[in-house]
Amino acid sequence: MKQHGLILMLIASVSSYASANEIFTTTTSYKPPMDCMLYITTSPQQGGTTTKPGEHFIQGCSPQTVEAIPHTGFTFSHWxxxxxxxxxxxxxITIxxxxxxxxxxxxxxxDFPNIRLMGTYTCNENPCMGYLCSRDxxxxxxxxxIYYLTKDWEWLWGCEPISWNGYTPKExxxxxxxxxxxxxxxxxxxPYINIEVENLSPVICPIELIYKNDSWKTELLRNFRDNVLSRTPEGxxxxKLYYLWSPSIIQAMENNEDFKDEAKEMINEALLLIQ
Known part of the structure; x- marks a missing residue:
């Protein structure tokens, strides 16, 4: 009987140990860490950057501290x-x-300083160079x-056609x-430069308004431009200055016939020297 009692006590001890071990195993079982995604963008795009721009996979989902860094002319507002x-x-901020x-x-x-320049309308790779910024x-x-154009402080993504006061430029x-x-x-x-566009217009020659496009005088002045002026830095x-201010010149001639006549008289005198 004593032997049976010892056996029962041993079985009870083993069962108790197994039960305790099962609890221990259950409460300490290993679970692989879950990955989380952190995706950070800025608005407007050129307003600034962050210490963790773009998309990131965070192993174990540990909290992440991120700082917003404004570019020149901007200040951080909020998240x-x-x-x-x-x-x-x-x-x-800690995420x-x-x-x-x-x-x-x-x-x-x-306010930013204003600029007025003449150039070629082009579709360029954007300076962002991030996952979100793959479009031109x-x-x-x-x-x-290169001057990157913005409208409402956003880049003109994808180089889709866009009109400016009725004018839709082509590349x-x-x-x-x-x-x-x-x-x-x-x-x-x-570094790169943005222009928040207030006006974009085609380059138009005021001479064509005075003499028409097919005039021999217009052709003579074009030859002087291409074969004389264009060969020196001063020329x-x-x-550049002539075409840069051509919209203002044309507007003045359209609004004031006397100004147009004076401009034509001055150009006629210049033609005598060119011939």
Whole structure:
């Protein structure tokens, strides 16, 4: 009987140990960490950047601290969720998971200097160079300088046709652009220039308004431009200034016939020297 009692006690001890071990195993079983996604954009695009731009997969879903960094001419405003709802004024901000998609919102700082330039309307690779920024954008090239065009402080994504006061430029057109200029840097700290466009117009020759396009005088002046003026730096600068201010000249001639007659008289005198 004693032997049976010892056996029962041993069985009870083993059962108790097994039960305790099962509880221990259950409460300490290994669970692989879950990955979370963090997706950060900025608005407007050129308003600034962040310390974690673009898309990131966070192993283990650990909290992430992110700082918004405004570009020149901008200031940080607040954070928003991707649906536009307010998130926080804190900067830097610590992001808790599950997966999040947030936007750093920037405001402009006062007025930017205005610029007026003539260049070639081109579709260029944008300076963002991130996952969200794979599409090209409209720009204007003056000599070898690129100016990225914005409307309401947003780049003109995808190089889709866009009209400016009834004028829809095509790639390669010579245009005159006016607007507020601002400098920014891309994700690699390389500087670039944006123009918030106030007006964009085609390059028009006032001479054609005076003498018409098929006039021999118009052709003579074109030959002088191409074969004389364009061969010197001073001459090229005169050509640039002439076309840069051509919209204002044309508007003045259309509104004032006396001014148009005076301009025609001056050009006729110049033609005598060119012939």
């Amino acid at each position: 928003e969720n991707n649906d536009g709802s307010f998130l926080s004024y804190e900067n830097p 808790e998971f599950p997966s999040r998609s947030i936007v750093a919102v920037f405001d402009t700082l006062g 954008v409209w720009s204007v090239m003056e000599d070898n300088d 390669g057109d010579s245009v005159i652009v006016e607007g507020e200029v601002s400098e920014a840097t891309d994700y690699h700290a390389n 090229r600068e005169l050509i």
